[in-house]
Amino acid sequence: MTPERLMIKVTDNLAKVKTVSNSLNMDIELEDVLETTKITMDMDMENTTKPMAGHAKGTAQVNMRGAEVGSDIEIYQVTEGKEFVTYSSMYGQWSREISKNPKTNALNGSLFQESGKALKAFRIAEEPVQVGKKECYEMYGDVTGKELLQFMGLDMVGAFGLVDIPGKDTIAKLRVPITIDIYKEKLLPARIMIDMTDVMNDLYDQNDKSTNVNNFMIKLEYTGFNQAQKIEVPADIKKAAKAP
Numbered sequence: 001m002t003p004e005r006l007m008i009k010v011t012d013n014l015a016k017v018k019t020v021s022n023s024l025n026m027d028i029e030l031e032d033v034l035e036t037t038k039i040t041m042d043m044d045m046e047n048t049t050k051p052m053a054g055h056a057k058g059t060a061q062v063n064m065r066g067a068e069v070g071s072d073i074e075i076y077q078v079t080e081g082k083e084f085v086t087y088s089s090m091y092g093q094w095s096r097e098i099s100k101n102p103k104t105n106a107l108n109g110s111l112f113q114e115s116g117k118a119l120k121a122f123r124i125a126e127e128p129v130q131v132g133k134k135e136c137y138e139m140y141g142d143v144t145g146k147e148l149l150q151f152m153g154l155d156m157v158g159a160f161g162l163v164d165i166p167g168k169d170t171i172a173k174l175r176v177p178i179t180i181d182i183y184k185e186k187l188l189p190a191r192i193m194i195d196m197t198d199v200m201n202d203l204y205d206q207n208d209k210s211t212n213v214n215n216f217m218i219k220l221e222y223t224g225f226n227q228a229q230k231i232e233v234p235a236d237i238k239k240a241a242k243a244p
Helices: 003-015 145-152 168-172 197-206 235-242
Strands: 019-031 036-048 053-064 067-080 083-090 093-099 129-131 134-144 175-183 189-195 212-225
Touching: 003 134, 083 235, 093 235, 129 175, 134 145, 134 189, 145 168, 145 175, 168 197, 175 197, 197 212
Parallel strands: none
Antiparallel strands: 019 036, 019 212, 036 053, 053 067, 067 083, 083 093, 129 134, 134 175, 175 189, 189 212
């Protein structure tokens, strides 16, 4: 099995999938001159293809100067008429935003479709790994920052505003190391691990920031296929998002 053949099979199999369920974990530690900031985020996500929609719900914890602040996070991404709309809540406040390009939204990108050319250059580890007690191929290599943004969106890469990161154009030029695990039996994705520690350190250095990045890890696990139900935004959330 070569990376190119594996990616063709995974992409073909994903094209037949109508819904995907994921768990997302982010573990970030930033060290400045006088303080250390730790950020952890855990979210459960569901996506449907027809109609294209997404829902995510979880928590974020920020530890800064010895004080810990937590918040529930919830996001809906749905089509309303001809518009692709994002409803998001953090610290109990709902907001509504219209997206100009739904492909770049955090919940609806497909790394395997957007980054096919880059993934063909990946390498497959000699030994399989276990994900949820199931045997998987493990591939590793680099994708461009542009491909990563197409897959995750700028908001998610920046931990939904919790991390101060340079603009999209700066990130797009980077090369980001990632590891991808593929279920051997189903030839569908099992887990994606993105290590942005060195990349973020380089970014801060280029922008003359004193921040040192001790850890910047993102893990996305695929927990189910064709199991999610239709995603709809509750009426009370729509009302709260439009309230002044």
